[in-house]
Amino acid sequence: MIPAYYEFSNHAKVLSGENAVENIAYELKVLEAAHPIVVTNRQLRDLGLVDIVLRALADGGIDVCAIYDAVPVDSSVDVVNDLAKTFRKTGCDAIIAVGGGSVLDTAKGANIVLTTGSTDIKEFMGSEVITARAMVPFIAVPTTAGTGSEVTGAAVIKDTERHVKMGFVSYLLLPDVAVLDPRMTEGLPPRLTASTGLDALTHAVEAFSCRQANPLSDGYARAAIDLIREYLVKTLEDGQDRTARLAMANAAMLAGVSFSNAMVGIVHAIGHACGGQCSVAHGDAMGILLPYGMEYNMDVAGERYGELLLHLKGAEVYASTPAAERPRVAVEAVRELLGDAARRAGMPMRLSQVGVTEADLPAIAATAINDGAMSLNPKDADISDILGILRAAL
C-alpha cells in the first residue's frame, strides 16, 4: 500500500544499550550545551534513577544547572509554564527529561515556550503550528517502555482551568537524543511493565492500520511488534533480564516513531476519554480496548491486521493460517498477549475491573468523539459506535 502523499520525520538520535546514559555528556557537547536542567518527578528521584543520570553527567564534566522534580502524574499547563520560568531564571541551556510520558511531555511543552519566547503554552495548541529555527537542545531518557514519547512529535498537556487535555503536534517537538538504557526500566514492577508494553503494542497496531500509515511507519510498527512478541512476556517473567528490558525499550521507541508519523485511532481516542472521565491508567485502557477496537475496524482494516499476524505470532502460524482467517487470528493473538499479562502481572481485561461503570459510558463516548485520534481511525465512528465498543469492553 502506498499513500498518494505522506510525510515522515524522525530526527532523534537513538542511544540504545547498557550504560547508554553515560554518553549523555558527550551528546550535550555535540549540541553545544553545558548547563542542562534535569526534569523529572520526586518518585523517580527516590528510586535512584535520576542519580544514575546525575552521576553520568558529573563523570562527563557537565554541571547540572537545576533539577526540576515537580512534574505531576498528568502534565499540566501550569507546570509547563513554571518549568520554562525556572529554566530561564537559572540560565540553563538544555533540557534532560528523565521519566515517563508526563515528564517527557512537560519538557516538550516547556521547550515550545522557551524556543518561541512565549510565556504560555496554550498559544501553541494544535497541529503543526509551531515555527522555529532550532529548539532548545533536548535529551529524553524514558523510564518506562511504552509511551514512545522520546521519539514522538506530540505532547498532551492538561489545561487545569478548563479540565481538558490539549494536544500539541509538531515535528519540532522531537527530542534531539533518545537514550534507551536498560537500567532505567529494570525496576519497573510487572504490572506497570505489562501496562506500558501493551501501550506500545497499541501504538504499533493502530499506527499500522490508520489513515496516515505509510511504508516507513509500517516498517517501524512491524519491528516493534516483533520485539513485543518475543520480549514482553520475558520482562514479566524476569524484570532483571536486561536484554529483555532493552528490547522492550526499543519496541516502545519503534512504535513511537511509527505512531508519531502515522498517528493512532479509536483505541487511543476512547482510552484518552477513559483516562479523563474515570482516571483509568492509559496502558490499562489500551490493553483492554485494543481487541475491541480491532474488531470494530475489521471490515475496513482486516487485511492490515492480517498482515500483522506475521509479527504477532511468527512465521509458522502466519503461513499455516488461511489468508481469510488471519485478521481474526491476529485479534486472538492480541487477546492471548493480554491474557498472559493478566495472568503474570494482574493486568485488567475489562473496563469494569478498572472502575468504569455503565453510567460512565455516555460521558466517555462524548469525550472520545472529539479526540483528535478519532480523525485518523480507518473507520468512521459516531457516539453509538463508541458506546458499542465500550459496552463490549465493560
Added chain:
Amino acid sequence: MKTDVRLSPGPAKRTKRMLAGVVFAVMGRGLVACARLDGRVRVEAGSWPEGTAITLAISPGSPRVTVRKQNGRIHTLGSRTDVPSTLLVTFKGVDSALPVLLGMKGILEAFAEHRATVKGDLGIAMSLVRCLHIVEGYLYPDIMTRRILPRPAVREAGHLRAYAGLLGTAANLGEKGAGL
C-alpha cells in the same frame, strides 16, 4: 549575478486562488445555512463556546472565510481578517486546498496527508470536521459524497432547501446568523 528572485503567482495560480475564495465563501454560508436546517449541525455548533471564531484559510495570505458564534447564532464574516480566530485551519497552499474544496478529496484524507495545519482546540476541530461533512452532504451530489465522506450522506433537508438557505444566508451576509 541576480540574488533576489521573486516570481509573482502565474495566472493559473491566481485563478485557483479565486476559485478557492469562492468555495470558501460557499462553505461559510453553507455552515450558517446548515446550522438552521440540520439538527446535527445545530447540536455541534451549540457545543462551541460563545464567541468561537473559526477560520478556514490558505497559506500564504488569502483567501479565507471565518464563521463566528455570537449570541448563540452562527454568522459568516466572509473573508474578514480583523477577527482573531479561536480555531484556525490553514491549508499549506492552494494546491493542497483545492482538491478538498472541490469535493475531490475528503477532509480526513487531507489531514492524513498533512495538507492543513490546525491552530486551536483540536476538540472543536473535530466538531468542525463533522459539520463540514454534513455541509458537503448538502453541497455535493451522492456520486461525489460517496468518495469523500466517511459514511453515506444523510440529509435532514433536501438539496433545494439547502441551496435556498445558502442563498438566503448570502443575502443576509454578516447581519443575521443561524440560531442554535
